[in-house]
Amino acid sequence: MSDVLRVGNASGFYGDRFTAWREMLDGGDLDVLTGDYLAELTMLILGRDRLRDPSLGYAKTFLRQLEGCLGTALDRGVRIVTNAGGLNPAGLAAAIGSLADRLGLTVRVGYVEGDALARPDALTANAYLGAYGIAACLGGGADVVVTGRVTDASLVVGSAIARFGWGRDDLDALAGATVAGHLLECGAQVTGGNFSFFTELPDGGRRPGFPVAELHPDGSCVITKHPGTGGAVTVETVTAQLLYEVGGPAYLGPDVVTRLDTVELAADGPDRVRVSGVRGTPPPGTLKVGVNNLGGFRNSMTFVLCGLDVPAKAALVRSQIEAAVGTEGLEFTLARTDHVDAVDTEAASALLHVHLRDGDKARAGRAFSAAAVELALASYPGCTLTTLPGDATPYGVFTADAVPQDAVPHVAVLPSGERVPIAPPPTMCAEGPPAHPQATAGGPSAHLTRRAPLGELVGARSGDKGGDANLGVWARTDATWSWLRGWLTIARLRELLPETAPLTVERYELPNLRAVNFVVRGLLGQGVAASTRFDPQAKALGELLRSRLVDLPAELTTGPAVDSTPGPAADDTPGLGDGSAPWEGR
Secondary structure, eight states: OOSOEEEEEOOSSTTOOTTHHHHHHHHSOOSEEEEOOOOHHHHHHHHHHHHHOTTOOSOHHHHHHHHTTHHHHHHHTOEEEEOTTTTOHHHHHHHHHHHHHHHTOOOOEEEEEOOBOOOTTOSEEEEOBOSHHHHHHHHTTOSEEEOSSBOTTHHHHHHHHHHHOOOTTOHHHHHHHHHHHHHHTTGGGGGTTTOTTGGGSTTTTSSBOOEEEEEOTTSOEEEEEOTTOBSOOOHHHHHHHHTTTOOSSEEEOSSOEEEGGGOEEEEOSTTOEEEEOOEEEOOBSEEEEEEEEEEEEEEEEEEEEESSOHHHHHHHHHHHHHHHHOSTTEEEEEEOOOOTTOSSTTTTEEEEEEEEEESOHHHHTHHHHHHHHTTTTSSSTTOEESSOOOOOEEEEEEEEEEEEGGGSOOEEEOTTSOEEEOOOOSSOBSSOSOOOOOOOOOOOOOOOEEEEEGGGTEEEEEEEETTEEEEEEEESSHHHHHHHHHHOOHHHHHHHSGGGTTSOEEEEEEGGGTEEEEEETTTTTTOTTTOOSSSTTOTTHHHHHHHSEEEEEGGGSOSOOBOOOOOSOGGGOOSTTTTSSOSTTO
16 A cells, blocks of 8 residues: 555535536546535535425535546545535435436445534534544445535545544644645645736636645645646645634644644645644644524615715715614625726726615515615715615524534444444643734834835735634745734734724734734624625735735835835834725725
């Protein structure tokens, strides 16, 4: 048996590239092919599916994808591991068996259950299980393993446990595989997708291939992709994905706490990055639980405000809508997309987004949207809307909870039908590792500067975790890192991104990656399903930061420079927010 386990990924979310399974199976050698379908929003979608039909609750797309390539996987000995089981892994396992019968194939299917928790007041409540149930199914001869809510990285970690036989005390190996799983879980994001410097990619980022991890018995790996596929695997594309949806350096998981500040990255040839040095510590005694509830109903209408007096026009609409439907649950957001002295209507227009959330579907439905349309001839000059009146739709609220690991019945159901209980880790941290301290390195100094976008020097990747957002920023060179770590403080971030100013912001340094990571608590309110924010998952938060004009050190850039003298401390630096909100009512 080879001492290298080749694990590919063919899905990063429910709705990812349909053909990726076929591309990965045909593109090169693999031992395992994984597919990640579950996000917080996905669990809500599957919960609503199950309300309509109790036999559902899994990702139906996966079955259609598998139909075209199950035979190929079996012929080539590639095992498939997926969390597409969602809320009904047993149901998906049975459906795969029926599919195989119809195709004339013999397939051994195992599945993992126990994540679903009984909470009568919740639409869904699922604990994030670890990897040992997956490993047990593979050890029991499964060709396909289906899970419900496991951690995303567990798809890879479980495959590695099955190959290398790691025990609960092989913490560094488990941590290394967790990093590999985190890098693969979002598919093409690690091969150049959503990459700050996409214009530098060989194909401009048009169709990045899906990733492969070559795992070794010590937990180290090489991240790569199949030959001839698009995108690129570089230290920077890997760094970007490492920073995605993480918090502090201690990355908590059900099987191990992975120390992200120990990760070492090195180029290992074209489209190959070696990941090594990862250290692990015992996991916490609790499991994260994702809870989805139906929060009520919502509706939105958008007014186009063209030309002069935009704030006054917005104020008039607000007063008219409030008079028609009341103030409860209303939210008004004025987006100043208009330009001065524009030559066409679109460039001269701002957008007033009006949202209504309510437990009463009738009030949030036509009563609201019709009231907006009725203003067409009775409001501001040039009144128009972007849509016709519509009915309200339900929305969900996501919250995170925790339960003791030993209170969750983690069970692997082998292809033989045998049910194997998975015991929790024997040694666990009582409260998890201590938080990483706020860094205090550096400070302003006299130097020549050039006013330019921050993104000339740094990359960024941002995302969502429930109602919180994370924003990772990395420097491209050692010299830039020396400047960035002292310059980009919490106070500086709040000035550059004013919407973060009233919120709790945490800052962590990852020197091995030349990166700082911010966690912004509450930026997304009650989670993506309930958010009315223009960027509800904070996917563009990093690119917004990179677009801000700041005084960059001239020695790190090209172009004309100006003198810069020492000013106030970073926490009191004036002027960085200038221009961020130039219009009244923004």
